[in-house]
Amino acid sequence: MKKKLFFGRVKSRILTNLQKKNSSLFLKTRKIKNSLFRKNKIIIEIGFGHGEHLVYLSKNFTKKTIIGIDPFQNGLAKVAKYCMGNNIKNLYVFPYVFEKFHKKYKNYNYDDLYILFPDPWPKKRHHKRRLFDEDFLRLILKKGRKNSKIFFKTDNYNYYEQVYNMVNEFKKKELIKDFYQNLKTKIKTKYHQKAIKNGSKIYSLKIKNN
Numbered sequence: 636m637k638k639k640l641f642f643g644r645v646k647s648r649i650l651t652n653l654q655k656k657n658s659s660l661f662l663k664t665r666k667i668k669n670s671l672f673r674k675n676k677i678i679i680e681i682g683f684g685h686g687e688h689l690v691y692l693s694k695n696f697t698k699k700t701i702i703g704i705d706p707f708q709n710g711l712a713k714v715a716k717y718c719m720g721n722n723i724k725n726l727y728v729f730p731y732v733f734e735k736f737h738k739k740y741k742n743y744n745y746d747d748l749y750i751l752f753p754d755p756w757p758k759k760r761h762h763k764r765r766l767f768d769e770d771f772l773r774l775i776l777k778k779g780r781k782n783s784k785i786f787f788k789t790d791n792y793n794y795y796e797q798v799y800n801m802v803n804e805f806k807k808k809e810l811i812k813d814f815y816q817n818l819k820t821k822i823k824t825k826y827h828q829k830a831i832k833n834g835s836k837i838y839s840l841k842i843k844n845n
């Protein structure tokens with residue numbers, strides 16, 4: 636049976652007309668074309684939520700192309716407002732699920748790929764809804780350029796363990812825990828902050844894809 640692609644919400648708050656207008660203007664002027672993947676270093680973030688980390692990437696890596704993938708419209712509205720207000724040229728958004736992106740851009744590739752606090756679906760019967768499963772790992776490993784890296788972060792130990800074990804089975808992939816300590820970044824996404832507030836431990840993996 637085909638896996639259902641999305642179980643979350645595309646909106647948390649009602650969007651104003653101005654937000655909707657800004658979002659569609661931003662998407663129109665920032666079309667993702669296949670040619671984008673032929674040049675530049677590419678950083679992709681899947682499930683960027685409210686966009687804190689995506690914006691951080693665009694500010695800190697101005698020479699790289701940053702692509703955010705998420706159907707969450709409030710996040711798109713925030714990112715669009717930021718980019719248009721600050722003349723940001725290196726950030727693109729695909730406002731649908733990753734699986735659709737994967738089908739649409741046959742030749743896409745990346746140098747760095749971030750998946751930060753994906754929906755954990757803690758109940759066992761919901762584990763199959765998780766984005767980062769074996770099929771997903773197989774797909775994204777094929778799309779990484781030479782020496783590319785995948786960054787994964789969660790506060791759900793079971794999810795972390797699932798990803799850790801899967802990656803180990805693929806062998807030759809080097810796992811590095813707590814990548815955020817190495818990156819010296821202060822940026823914390825909404826779900827990162829939530830985890831800290833709840834006193835949850837945070838697990839992270841850097842997967843070298845060579």
Ligand SMILES: C[S@@+](CC[C@H](N)C(=O)[O-])C[C@H]1O[C@@H](n2cnc3c(N)ncnc32)[C@H](O)[C@@H]1O
Nearest residue numbers: 682683684705707732733751752754824825826
């Ligand atoms: C728990 S939130 C985390 C958001 C953000 N990364 C953070 O740390 O605050 C998960 C996000 O993943 C998005 N998402 C869920 N399934 C997705 C999919 N298949 N493709 C792209 N984004 C997805 C949701 O819309 C949501 O914004």
